[in-house]
Amino acid sequence: MSLPDREAVPDAEKWDPSLVFETPADWEAAADAFADRLDELRAYEDRATADGETLRELLDLVEELRVRRLGSLWLYALLTSSVDTTDEAARDRVARYRDLKAELDAAVGFLTPELREAGRDRVAALVDETPELDGHRAHLDRLLAGADHALSPATESALGELGPTLEAGSGAGRAIAEGDVETPTVEAPDGGTETVTGTATARLLRSRDRAFRETVFERRRDALAAHRHGMAAAYVERIRADVRLARLRGFDSALHRRLEGRFPVAAYDTVIDGIADRLDPYHRLLAARSAVTAGDELREWDVHVPLVDGDPPTVPYGEATELICDALAPLGEAYVDRLRSILAERRVDVRPTANKRRGPKAMALTSVADGPFLALRYDGDLRALYLFAHELGHAMHRLLASDDQRAVDQGIPDHVAEVPSFVHEVLLADHLADVWDGDRGRHAEAVFLDKLPLYRAARGGRFVRGLHETVAAGGDPGPDAIDDRHRDLLGEFRAPVALGDRAGAGWLEIDLSRDPYHAYLYAVGSVGALSLARALREGALDAAEYRSMLARGRSVRPNEAFAPALDFADEATTERGVRAYADRVDRLLGAIDASA
Numbered sequence: 001m002s003l004p005d006r007e008a009v010p011d012a013e014k015w016d017p018s019l020v021f022e023t024p025a026d027w028e029a030a031a032d033a034f035a036d037r038l039d040e041l042r043a044y045e046d047r048a049t050a051d052g053e054t055l056r057e058l059l060d061l062v063e064e065l066r067v068r069r070l071g072s073l074w075l076y077a078l079l080t081s082s083v084d085t086t087d088e089a090a091r092d093r094v095a096r097y098r099d100l101k102a103e104l105d106a107a108v109g110f111l112t113p114e115l116r117e118a119g120r121d122r123v124a125a126l127v128d129e130t131p132e133l134d135g136h137r138a139h140l141d142r143l144l145a146g147a148d149h150a151l152s153p154a155t156e157s158a159l160g161e162l163g164p165t166l167e168a169g170s171g172a173g174r175a176i177a178e179g180d181v182e183t184p185t186v187e188a189p190d191g192g193t194e195t196v197t198g199t200a201t202a203r204l205l206r207s208r209d210r211a212f213r214e215t216v217f218e219r220r221r222d223a224l225a226a227h228r229h230g231m232a233a234a235y236v237e238r239i240r241a242d243v244r245l246a247r248l249r250g251f252d253s254a255l256h257r258r259l260e261g262r263f264p265v266a267a268y269d270t271v272i273d274g275i276a277d278r279l280d281p282y283h284r285l286l287a288a289r290s291a292v293t294a295g296d297e298l299r300e301w302d303v304h305v306p307l308v309d310g311d312p313p314t315v316p317y318g319e320a321t322e323l324i325c326d327a328l329a330p331l332g333e334a335y336v337d338r339l340r341s342i343l344a345e346r347r348v349d350v351r352p353t354a355n356k357r358r359g360p361k362a363m364a365l366t367s368v369a370d371g372p373f374l375a376l377r378y379d380g381d382l383r384a385l386y387l388f389a390h391e392l393g394h395a396m397h398r399l400l401a402s403d404d405q406r407a408v409d410q411g412i413p414d415h416v417a418e419v420p421s422f423v424h425e426v427l428l429a430d431h432l433a434d435v436w437d438g439d440r441g442r443h444a445e446a447v448f449l450d451k452l453p454l455y456r457a458a459r460g461g462r463f464v465r466g467l468h469e470t471v472a473a474g475g476d477p478g479p480d481a482i483d484d485r486h487r488d489l490l491g492e493f494r495a496p497v498a499l500g501d502r503a504g505a506g507w508l509e510i511d512l513s514r515d516p517y518h519a520y521l522y523a524v525g526s527v528g529a530l531s532l533a534r535a536l537r538e539g540a541l542d543a544a545e546y547r548s549m550l551a552r553g554r555s556v557r558p559n560e561a562f563a564p565a566l567d568f569a570d571e572a573t574t575e576r577g578v579r580a581y582a583d584r585v586d587r588l589l590g591a592i593d594a595s596a
Helices: 024-036 038-042 052-082 088-107 111-118 120-129 131-147 153-166 168-180 198-204 210-225 228-248 254-258 265-276 280-292 317-327 333-344 382-404 419-435 438-451 454-472 479-493 503-509 519-538 543-550 571-595
Strands: 185-187 193-195 362-367 371-376
Touching (some): 024 088, 038 052, 052 371, 111 120, 185 210, 228 254, 228 454, 254 454, 317 419, 333 543, 371 382, 419 519, 454 479, 454 519, 479 503, 519 543
């Protein structure tokens, strides 16, 4: 089915880039002005810590150029290029933005090495004697975390130039997955045909036709397996670069480097292992699907089949916005009013249209100077509804941080960024359970539990941690060894499922373009959100206190962002989150049994 032209979509369902720059010519003028100011940064080289006032001037300038001005250039370039991939002028803006960013990085490349050379004591003394630097305390903390592992300016410059080469494994893996993997066509149960792309596979595996699911699963795995040696080499090379960079910079491990020394390695381990130690609710949810196998063993192509009879509801966009706003009422009237302003100001691009960039069903884009925008491919299914709510969580996090923090601290704190977005999803699932009767409510809960990446993320976290450890010890795992590692973890995490010959090859589905350790973000987000939403629902956490947590932005270290309610280095946080998940599984399975 062809997609509509953009002109056919109502203006109210398209974002308005003029909220950032009135015209493309204004963007070009801003880009020229930005380039002209880079020499101002270069002028501070060799004197960044000469005195407190000089350091303050430099940090103010970095904040203005990197956070405010470059952020707006990036946002407009993305807004205009995302909606029409054939627009050459928009593509040129993206390319120019990247060049400007590289020039900025080079112009300010001296800062971190000079902070390291000065040392923490010298920087702390400058802050103490210069009141105007007080607002940069969190900014300096982030810079100094990197400074502790910075190299000489010349080496830093060389590493910057080598960045694309060091990430070559990522690019090679993505090129294989996107350019070489066959996209087989299969006959659908309705007599039509379906193309088994990576994006379509998850949807097709939710078919109620078991033979069709098996065919989809096997054809997709066969297509990927044809490139397993190249993808394994690309993946391991990416990990090897991680390991080497960590050693070069003096980190204890690649994991420590990825966590930037700001999020405790103990928190990563506690969350990932804490989820892995509590698999029973996930196993019960998987085992419940045995009802669809007609007495046969539960297999890999059965794990996403719907648990609830009948078709799940579809939700028009207008209804979706009201459901989400009603669901977030526990966060306070002011919170919901701010969210409604996002929806009313043409900051959401709703529909899939011809030439619009393909990708996730929902994504938040934002800059400090211009606020949040959302890119959707909204089709009305429940997953699209939850993803819409999820990205609004990111948008609200940024908005609330903008109220209390200076520009450089308004971002979402690294490592715990997924917590507020999953809070939105949990509250939405609770609301749908309250307002939808019968199968509609059960579908809403079942889709939420299936979509929530709690256990997938923990499994991914264990997988990549073990692979890094092998490479760090001198190993060079090929596709067979990676298959074996992945199969062992599947056997643990999906114990009710009988694994077939293709089970180990599931690692081929990993998005190689991302940070290898990215899965932990969704484990942290899931357990944190489940715990916080329960605390909000039961009155243990006040909505105003929750909003104040979001308003901290990046002014605190990541594991302090939701203190005292969450401490990811404390196993109790993970235990509370998994217990909340287990209660939801009990509720759903009980409701399904009662309706049988």
